[in-house]
Structures are given as structure tokens and as C-alpha cells.
């Protein structure tokens with residue numbers, strides 16, 4: 001793909017412009033500079049929040065049907081631009097084209113889903129509330145919470161954006177979006193599509209930039225009612241602290257350390273496919289990554305042999321290679337971070353089953369072999385911390401209780417997976433796992449209808465489903481004396 005030397009990184013009040021901050025955008029598969037996005041600063045954030053505040057009065061009182069129609073136009077625009085958006089995701093993020101297609105289809109499904117919920121709001125408005133007294137009547141209204149700031153990471157650029165933006169617009173909120181400085185290109189294209197959707201000026205604003213230049217002033221702005229943030233726990237804590245100064249709401253989608261539990265009667269081929277899918281999709285750069293695999297002692301040898309041979313057969317290649325199975329990591333910093341985890345894992349005494357290095361045939365780009373460790377010490381960084389790369393840590397267990405205890409022994413609680421032919425046992429284990437989403441004998445499928453988010457330090461709040469919409473609504477009761 002060819003890009004202009006520089007791109008304007010601000011879309012404020014219906015106008016494109018350039019700010020002052022230069023963001024170098026890299027192709028992680030080649031390490032080549034793609035373009036420079038000129039992003040914003042505190043002044044641009046101020047202008048974007050002002051535009052959103054001006055637009056809020058009119059937008060918040062449009063009917064759900066009108067908002068739904070615009071969301072459907074955005075979904076149609078994304079659908080029409082599907083190929084272009086897939087290529088941008090693959091070029092800017094390093095993910096294979098087939099994974100980029102899944103992302104774009106998820107974005108379309110999310111806008112369609114929230115279009116439906118927006119259309120349903122008109123009939124649900126002013127729903128009566130039963131009271132224990134004859135002297136009063138009460139009605140419940142849900143109103144948009146105001147101007148909201150959306151801050152997203154680089155691993156699923158447009159998907160994390162859609163999961164916030166579609167429900168925020170459906171609810172009637174006005175938005176300032178800050179994409180990751182690492183992957184602004186898919187979001188710039190999405191903004192172009194939104195600009196042509198008929199949304200009134202100021203309802204949607206985009207400010208590219210770094211966390212310090214744009215994310216921090218957006219979080220601190222007293223006119224912003226809520227921040228919806230997806231990213232690391234370290235930054236999530238800063239966002240929460242800053243939001244506390246002006247008592248604004250926060251939704252946080254943070255890290256994970258998720259387990260796949262392979263019970264003694266599991267289908268081994270399925271278990272290996274789920275381990276590889278959960279561990280190596282998006283080069284393992286997923287908050288929901290299958291970072292820990294817990295396998296029943298009696299299956300362990302056979303499972304490890306099959307996992308090794310499958311992991312070694314995975315084709316790591318350029319995202320546009322038709323046979324690619326795993327692409328590149330997103331940038332130099334992330335690549336070095338993951339290599340550091342591998343080095344320290346070896347020093348801590350974990351046994352490397354396969355991978356751990358750059359594939360010999362790929363001398364450039366941030367490519368890494370799918371990596372599997374066994375006998376990972378329970379107190380090692382490899383076992384305890386989020387790795388965010390294509391690294392699976394395997395341990396054996398001898399009882400169901402031990403497997404559950406190992407899976408739950410983490411401050412995170414995002415997702416988990418169970419493989420077993422015994423559905424009663426699988427359901428029992430699923431009930432005992434501290435996770436917001438548990439898959440049984442299934443890959444990591446996500447539907448807009450089901451909630452996304454976790455227990456413990458993985459999340460505050462839930463995205464997707466009606467919970468994703470409610471995150472952008474205030475509850476108002478009107479009580480009338482009869």
C-alpha cells in the first residue's frame with residue numbers, strides 16, 4: 001500500500017486538520033516507515049471536547065431510530081471499504097489478512113447490533129416502574145451520559161474502537177476518540193467512513209496522538225463525563241486516578257492471564273487446536289491470550305508431542321502471504337518485551353519445548369516463532385505476568401481442584417477455556433473459574449450479543465451486549481404524585 005508522506009490526524013467538528021505531534025507509523029512486517037501522522041495535543045483535545053459539548057444537546061435528543069439509521073450507514077460504509085480496511089489492519093498491525101477480515105466483520109456486526117438496540121430505545125423510553133404505594137407513579141428513562149472519551153490500544157485497533165463507539169453513538173453520546181499512536185491508520189480510514197455517514201458535525205471527533213499528549217488531557221477534562229479505556233493495567237490505573245479528580249465514570253478493559261484447561265477425557269486434537277488458536281492468534285497479542293495451558297497428567301505426554309508438532313508447523317510469514325498462519329508482532333518495543341520474557345523464563349528454569357526465536361527465513365520484521373514452555377515455575381514472571389506475545393506456558397495437574405486453583409491463581413480474570421468430553425465436568429469447572437467469559441470445547445468466538453470483560457483486575461464494567469450500551473447511559477427516574 002502507498003501512503004502520502006504525512007496524514008492529518010485530527011477530525012474535529014467535521015473538519016480534518018493536522019496538529020503538531022508527529023507519529024511515525026511503521027509496517028511491522030518490513031520495519032519500513034509507512035507514513036507520518038500529525039496528531040494533536042491538549043489544545044486539540046480542548047477543541048474536540050468543545051465541539052462534542054456543543055453537539056451534545058441536539059444529538060442526545062435525536063430518536064433512537066435516527067441514530068440507528070446512521071449506525072447502519074456506518075456498517076454499510078465499513079462493509080463497502082472492507083478490503084481497504086483489511087489491508088490497513090494487516091499493514092499497520094502485522095496481522096494476517098484472514099485475521100484482519102475477522103476484525104472488519106466484527107466491526108460491521110457491532111455497528112449493526114447497536115443500530116438495532118438504538119432503534120429499540122424509542123419504545124423502551126419512559127418504561128413504568130411498579131411501586132408499593134398507590135399515591136405515586138414512577139417512570140424509568142435512560143439518557144446518554146454526555147461527552148465521552150474513548151481510548152484504545154493497538155492490538156485490535158478498529159474492533160476495540162467499534163465496541164465503544166457504536167454503543168456510545170447508539171446511546172446518544174458525543175465522542176472524542178484517541179486511537180493508539182502505534183496503529184492510527186485503520187482508525188483514520190474508519191473516521192473517513194464515519195465522516196460520510198451523515199452524523200452531525202461534532203458528534204464524532206478523532207484526535208490521534210500519544211497517551212501523554214492526548215490521552216491524559218482527555219481524561220482530565222471536566223466536561224468529559226466518562227472515559228472508556230482499553231489497554232494495559234499500568235495506564236488503566238493512571239486513567240482511573242486522573243478520572244477521580246473530576247469524579248467521572250470509567251470503563252476499563254485491561255490485561256489478562258488466561259488458562260485453557262485440558263481435562264483427562266479431552267479430545268486431544270481439539271485441545272491442541274484451541275491452545276494454538278488462543279495462544280498464537282494475533283501473534284498472541286490478545287488480552288484474552290491462552291497464556292497458561294493446564295493439562296491432565298495422564299494426557300500430558302501425548303498432548304505436548306502434538307502441541308510441539310503443530311506449533312512448529314505454523315507458517316509465520318508476511319501478513320499478505322496467502323499461506324500465512326501467524327504474522328508479525330506490532331513493533332520493536334513489543335518484540336523486545338516478548339523476547340525479554342522468553343530470556344527470563346529460561347533463566348527461571350522453564351523448559352523450552354519449541355520456538356523462542358526469530359524464524360531463520362525472516363531476517364527483517366518483528367517475527368517470532370510460536371513458543372511453548374513446559375514445567376514453568378509457579379513464581380516465575382512467565383507464569384505470572386501478561387506476556388502479550390506468541391508464548392504458551394504448560395503445566396500438568398492431577399486433580400480438577402488443582403487445575404481450578406492454578407487457573408484462578410492470578411490477579412486477572414478475563415477469560416478461560418475448558419476442553420472435555422464430559423459436559424457435566426466441563427460445566428462444573430466453568431462455574432468455578434473466576435473469568436468473565438468461559439468457552440467449553442470452543443475457540444475464542446465473540447458475539448456482539450454476549451458481554452466482554454472480566455473479573456478481578458481485568459476489567460471495570462462490561463462491553464458488548466446491552467451492558468455495553470448501558471455503560472454510556474444514565475438512569476433517571478421520574479416519580480409523580482397522583
Ligand code: NAD
Pocket residue numbers: 151152153154155156160178179180181209210211212214215216219230231232233235236238239253254255256286287386388414458459
Ligand atoms: P497501553 O496501556 O500502553 O495504551 C493504551 C492506550 O492508552 C493508547 O492509546 C495509549 O496512547 C493510551 N495512553 C497511554 N498513556 C496514557 C495516559 N497517561 N492517559 C490516557 N491514555 C494513555 O496499552 P497497549 O500497549 O496499547 O495495549 C496492550 C494492552 O492492552 C495489554 O495490556 C492488553 O491486555 C490490553 N488490552 C485489553 C483488552 C481487553 O478487552 N481487556 C483488549 C485489548 C488490549
